[in-house]
Amino acid sequence: MKKNYFILVLFLILLSCNNSDNSPCDNYKWSFHGDTGPDTWSICYSQCDGKMQSPIDISNPIEDEKLNAIDFNYSPSQILLENTGNYLVFNYMEGSYILLDSIQYDLVQFHTHMKSDHTVDSKSFPMEIHLVHQNEETEELAVVALFVEVGEPNPVLETFINDLPKSEGGTFHSETEINAIDLLPESPNYYFYNGSLTSPPCTEGVLWNVMLETIQASQDQMDKYYEILKNNERPVQPINGRKVYLYKERQSLAQR
Numbered sequence: 001m002k003k004n005y006f007i008l009v010l011f012l013i014l015l016s017c018n019n020s021d022n023s024p025c026d027n028y029k030w031s032f033h034g035d036t037g038p039d040t041w042s043i044c045y046s047q048c049d050g051k052m053q054s055p056i057d058i059s060n061p062i063e064d065e066k067l068n069a070i071d072f073n074y075s076p077s078q079i080l081l082e083n084t085g086n087y088l089v090f091n092y093m094e095g096s097y098i099l100l101d102s103i104q105y106d107l108v109q110f111h112t113h114m115k116s117d118h119t120v121d122s123k124s125f126p127m128e129i130h131l132v133h134q135n136e137e138t139e140e141l142a143v144v145a146l147f148v149e150v151g152e153p154n155p156v157l158e159t160f161i162n163d164l165p166k167s168e169g170g171t172f173h174s175e176t177e178i179n180a181i182d183l184l185p186e187s188p189n190y191y192f193y194n195g196s197l198t199s200p201p202c203t204e205g206v207l208w209n210v211m212l213e214t215i216q217a218s219q220d221q222m223d224k225y226y227e228i229l230k231n232n233e234r235p236v237q238p239i240n241g242r243k244v245y246l247y248k249e250r251q252s253l254a255q256r
Contacts, residue, residue, distance in 0.1 A: 024044075025043075025044035028043070028044045030044070030045070030086075030199070030200045031085075031086065032086060032199075032231060032232045032233070032234070033231070038234050038235060041199075041200050041202065042202075044200070045200040045201045045202055047196065047201055047202040047203060047204055048200060048201075048202035050196065050202065050204050051238075051240045052194055052195055052196055052204045052205075052240065052242065053195065053196045053202060053204070053237035053238070054117070054118075054195030054196045054197070054198050054206065054208060054234075054237060055116075055117035055118040055119075055195070055198050055233075055234060055236050055237065056118065056193065056195065056236055056237055056238075056239050056242075056244070057118070057119045057120070057121070057122055057236045057239075058118060058119065058120045058121070058191050058193075058210065058244055059120070059121050059122075059244075060244070061191050061244045061245060061246035062243055062244065062245050062246060063245075063246045063248060064192075064245040064246065064247065067192060067245060067246075067247040068100075068101060068247070069188045069247065069249065070098055070099075070100065070144065070188065070190065070209055071098060071099035071100075072098055072181060072184065073096065073097050073098065073099065074096040074097075074107065074179055074180045074181040075095050075096050075179065076177040076178065076179045077092050077093040077095075077096065077177055077178065077179070077180070078093060078173070078174055078175055078176070078177055079091065079092065079160070079173075079174045079178060080171060080172075080173050080174075081160055081163070081164070081165060081171060081172040081173075081174060082165065082170070082171050083164075083165035083166070083167060083168055083169065083170045083171070083228065083229070084168065084169075085168035085169070086199065086229070086232055087111040087112065087113075087199075087229065087232060088111060088112050088164065088165075088225070088228060088229055089109050089110075089111045090109055090110050090111065090160075091108070091109045092107050092108060092109055092110070092180065094106070096180065097133065098133055098142065098144065100142055100207065100209075103135060104135065104136070105133035105134060105135050105140070105141075105142040105207075106133055106134055106135075106136060107131060107132075107133050107180060108132050108133065108134055109132050110129055110130060110131045110132065110180060110183070111129070111130055111132070112127060112128070112129055112225060112229070113127065113128040113129075113130070113198075113232055113233045114126070114127055114222075114225060114226055114229060114230045114231065114232060114233070115127065115128070115230075115231070115233050116128035116147055116148075116233060117130075117145070117198050117233045117234055117236075118145060118147075118210055118236070119236055120147075124233075125147040125148060125149060125214065126148065126149065126150060126222055127147075127148035127217065127222060127225070128145055128146065128147055128148065128233070129145070129146040129148060129183060129215075130143050130144070130145055130146075130198075131143065131144040131145075131146070131180060131183070140205065140207070141197070141203070141205070141206045141207065142206070142207040142209065143206055143207070143208055143209065144190075144209045144210075144211065145208065145209065145210040145211065146183060146184070146185070146211050146214075146215050147210075147211070147214040147215070148214065148215055148216065148217050148222075149214045149215075149216055149217075150216070150217065150218070150219050150222060151216030151217070151218070152216045152217075152218065153216075153217065153218040153220075153221060154183075154215065154216060154217040154218070154221060155182060156178050156180075156182050156183050157217050157221050157225070158221060159174065159176055159178050160172070160174065161221060161224055164224065164225070164228050165228070166228060183215060184211070184215070185211055185212075185213035185214065185215050186213065187211070187212060187213040187249070188247070188249050189211070189212040189213065189246070189247055189248050189249055190209045190210060190211050190212060190246075190247050191208075191209070191210040191212065191244055191245070191246055191247075192207070192208065192209055192210075192244070192245045192246075192247065193208050193210075193242055193243065193244045193245065194206070194207065194208070194242060195208045195242075198233075198234045199234065212246075
């Protein structure tokens with residue numbers, strides 16, 4: 001009922017714009033809340049109603065011995081931090097990348113979701129970080145997702161704690177370099193599935209690599225990030241028969 005109400009309200013707004021020279025969707029500004037929240041995105045972004053959408057609830061993964069460990073090749077970088085109104089985006093300098101089956105995907109940025117987009121067996125987390133990568137030739141996207149739980153202070157998140165842009169459009173250029181490798185958990189194990197961007201335009205064909213092991217941030221750090229942007233997660237989407245695969249680190253004979 002609530003979803004139908006939001007769609008009706010947006011439809012009436014768009015209908016009122018039909019006599020103008022502009023496209024009705026020119027007046028639509030998506031968000032995570034209210035009359036332009038996730039239930040209405042597909043009206044102006046058709047892929048948001050697709051069959052391979054993200055995030056999902058991860059359950060019953062299939063261990064796949066054909067999967068390889070993600071090869072992380074991150075370098076220190078200054079950060080251009082931006083408040084888009086929907087995300088805190090940490091834009092990364094060129095030169096860092098991952099290899100997935102020997103294919104290179106360049107790290108473009110990482111951003112925060114408060115709380116997590118994905119769930120695991122219906123469990124959510126207070127924060128999720130998405131490291132967004134793109135292949136230069138094909139423009140295919142690969143995202144590494146990190147679940148964040150309350151615990152020890154996180155050195156990378158602490159770097160920006162006093163300089164978070166408080167309003168939409170605000171930016172901060174950090175001359176202090178950070179290395180995204182310091183965000184990663186110790187374990188290389190991850191879930192893999194094919195999905196989409198978790199916000200408009202909801203582009204499908206995104207390679208999702210969701211790390212099993214969580215990382216930590218202190219409650220004080222969480223609170224300060226929450227003060228800027230919170231509840232910017234999309235509800236989990238139908239899996240529609242997709243398979244979720246599991247990479248587990250292989251033990252060498254010497255380890256057995």
